[in-house]
Amino acid sequence: MFLKTIPVLAVFLLLQVSCGNSDRILAFFPAPVKSHLIIHTAITQALAELGHNITVVTTIPLTTKNPKYRHIQLDGCSIPKNFFNEKVNEGQPFYKQFVSITQVINNCSNVTLQHPKMRQLMAEEQFDLVIMGYFFNELQVGLAAHFKCPIVISFMVQPIRLINEFVGNPMEVSYVPNLLSGADQPMSFLDRLKNFMIVEVLEPVMLYWFANGPQKSLYEYNFPSDKYPSFDEVKKNVSLVLVNHHFSQGPIRPNVPGLIEIGGIQVKDKPDPLPEDIKSIMDNAKNGIIYFSFGSNIQGDILNKEKAKIMFDVLSKLPYTILWKWGKTDYPGQGPNVIYKTWLPQDDVLAHPNVKLFVTHGGQGSIVESLYHGVPMVGVPLFGEQHVNMVNVQKKEYGRHVEFVTMTEETFGNAVNDVLTNTKYRKSVQKFAKLYKDRPMTAKESVVFWVEYVLRHQGAAHLQSPAVHMNSFQLMSLDVIGFLALVGYLVFKLLKLFVCFIYSMCRRRNNMKNKKE
Template sequence: MRLPVLFSLFCILCDVDGLKVLVCFPLPVKSLSILGQSVARHLMAAGHEVTYMTVYPLKNPPAKNFRQIDISSNVAFVAGDQMPSIEFILNNKLEMSSSRDIQLFGQEAARMTLNHENVKKFLEDPNERFDAIVTDLLETELYSGFAVLYECPMIWVYSMGAHWQVLRMIDVAPSPAYNPDYLSSNINPLSFTQRVQELWTRIQWQFFKTFFTQREERRIYESVFGPILAKRGRTLPDYEDVIYNASLIFSNEHDAVSNRPSTPQNFKYIGGIHIEEPVKPLRKDLQDLMDNSKNGVIYFSLGSFLQSKTLPRKLIKEMLKMFGELKQTVIWKFEDNSLEDVPKNVQIVNWAPQPSILAHPNIKMFLTHGGLFSSIEAIHFGVPTIGIPVLFDQITNVNKAVLNGYALKVDLSHGLPKNLKTAINIMLNDDRYTNKAKELPSLNHDRLTKPGPALVYWVEYVGRTRGASHLRSPALHVPLYQRLYLDLLAIIFAITFALVFLLSRLCKKKSGIKNYQKKTN
């Protein structure tokens, strides 16, 4: 009996042995770093060793099972005049982002990361070993080279939902007839015109990706990883084979939103993973402010990427005046201390503990740009929202929130203060929005496993099964012409053409015989 017991014990110990995981979040976008820190935090809490490549290094990093690769100099990519202000977007009427621009943004950020001094030193160390790569995904698959270098499974973390751009990497992309682009404002069901728009958008995206972006990515991939593998006596696999070799994709989407397309087995939702439970307590001044707000609190934030301080100064003054006319307390996340004539009921904060504010029972509504993190938090805590979308996926997120009945939409314009006040009064006087918002947390929380433990389980599962290849869709191995039965259509066309040709020849021959007989008679 001793041998089976010892063998079982050995298997248990092997099963719980910690993994070495490279977590890479290289984009200079503050909100994405929150997602990356959450991924690292949950993996460390489960006993795994994490190497965290980040643009925003932790100031007080854990002493155990954790190290950082600092690429903070990448912030220069979006500093100063590199990114437009809200004032510029407003004055130039930039209604949506270009998919081409975002592809180039992701590609250039990857180039900067892979050529960073700290990263190059890290990659050239032959003693580095990892059991899994978990990295951010936005419009470039260049980081899949990490999985090639370390010969381990590749896991992507996508900061948005089940969009065709990511689903195409592990399955057949959903039809544009019901799966709008993440930059689109269209919501299902789509009209004929909208379906044509979505088809054309997809054609444009695929054309630029195939003939421009991906060619340059291939060159970067070969120049970075080729020499390193050559030193180790290995051959660099083809880039197109590598980018479609992911074991799993995690999506930062939640379970309480309708209109989601079907997804393959290796696509997992972890929306809300960044929300700590229980939420951190508010600092004393904010706690006292919200506790003593008899008429409730309105929270206003335009996110971290495009900040409130970049609004036109005239518009800021009008917003302050409008907020001052409300009975409610207004907490405004504003990144500048130079504001003057701030009304007594308005509290300016440079950086807000957003989940803690939204969790407070006195919160009335959330005025938001509609970023996915903010959208998830609003649903998680059951707070009605007024969306003011600016760029990227914000338009889609706000439209979904309106469709789900817990939000209103106000367009970004020079008339924002007036239009926003109208929306605020509608929401204050109509309980439907609040009631609907309070229904959604039950749907969001009613899942078999919370997002943090789910992420840990699936990363460990991929590690245990050496890539979870059995979860992958067979569609990736079926060429497009076979999926569309173009070969069958070609055969049918060829047979039909042959039959028509033969019949026409027979008819002509028969007609010729008849004509000959008439002439001879």
């Protein structure tokens, strides 16, 4: 009798497990940037493996499709073809880059919400949780209000001001260098002065004028006040922020419980098998491989031809096999040791023991994968935070960086040869790789636990810092300081009046005494 009940019990338990993980999750990743999508979809991959019912919405095709979740692609939002040309080849200042980037994102934020497929999804379906990829698209936090469910934010790098504000994470300007400051801990007086000016002056102006301000107007258009909470209120209801960062990368800083570090989420626990042609090339490279990639957004034909030729001339003379992700046309040259590919599985390539050097643009995702696999780098930063990323890489002796606009054959060649021949770079990066991997939970385990924690506790409001509901005056205790200053002033005035009164009484008494005498 007992044996007959075992199959029934097993089926019951399986059903319980399946039902326990059947939460409906909307993964909304609207930024038309492949490198961001790689990070965000790594989160959904981890959740899909456990049976969660996930709908992934993107504006560009998925690099790898997963049959375990539904994918909806929204057309009409893309980066202009010439968008990267001036940013890469002319060394455009960061503030100009930021303005043009936010203009593209502001337009994209509105277009995606107005897309017929998105309108249908919002009208006909319901979700238990929204996971939103963040890239200056605050208005889309309104999706959580629409579906009346918690929201989790996914971010690609260490937290910036607007990310910190979602969960009340402290800024700690005096000892936590801003992402764009280029400073390292401990900061000197000049570093702290520069950091203060960036965090308290430059950043608020740029973020609120070009990003947050337009987003607020678009929020009020897409989520009218007669049906939804205000823009300021809806941003206070973020349950969790997941950042693709780890404290071992620095800087050291305090984080509230609602901010979870998942650095390296896109790195596979075990590399996938390489395509046969790539595997054969890498296995048979006698002196090793130099892997060259400027990320998912930069194709070779975008690069200045003179600078591309410089890099080719240096690399083609080396006794290494050059595996170069370039594109389909306009190769900078042909050499027996140079192999061009339109696409390469970067994480799997870097995991191969024959890789001696990674020539990279310095995107955070690429740096993380290189560090994880212990491969030293030569960085040629092109735009955004890549310059600061590579400055930090060089400071920590994980590699060297060369500025693209001013690059010569000599500067690029010296950097490549130095990293290839000086063992300090490989030793430093492999030492860091051990630190980076030494954690109580893997990045994927952290994602699964904390996302399911939010689901189990209906948004986990107890994780939220009180700082979310405080204004700047309250956070800096300026109201308390002002009150104490006022009280001190009043006490001082009362004491002054009292002393003057005593003095006048004594003087009057002396005058009366003198008159009597």
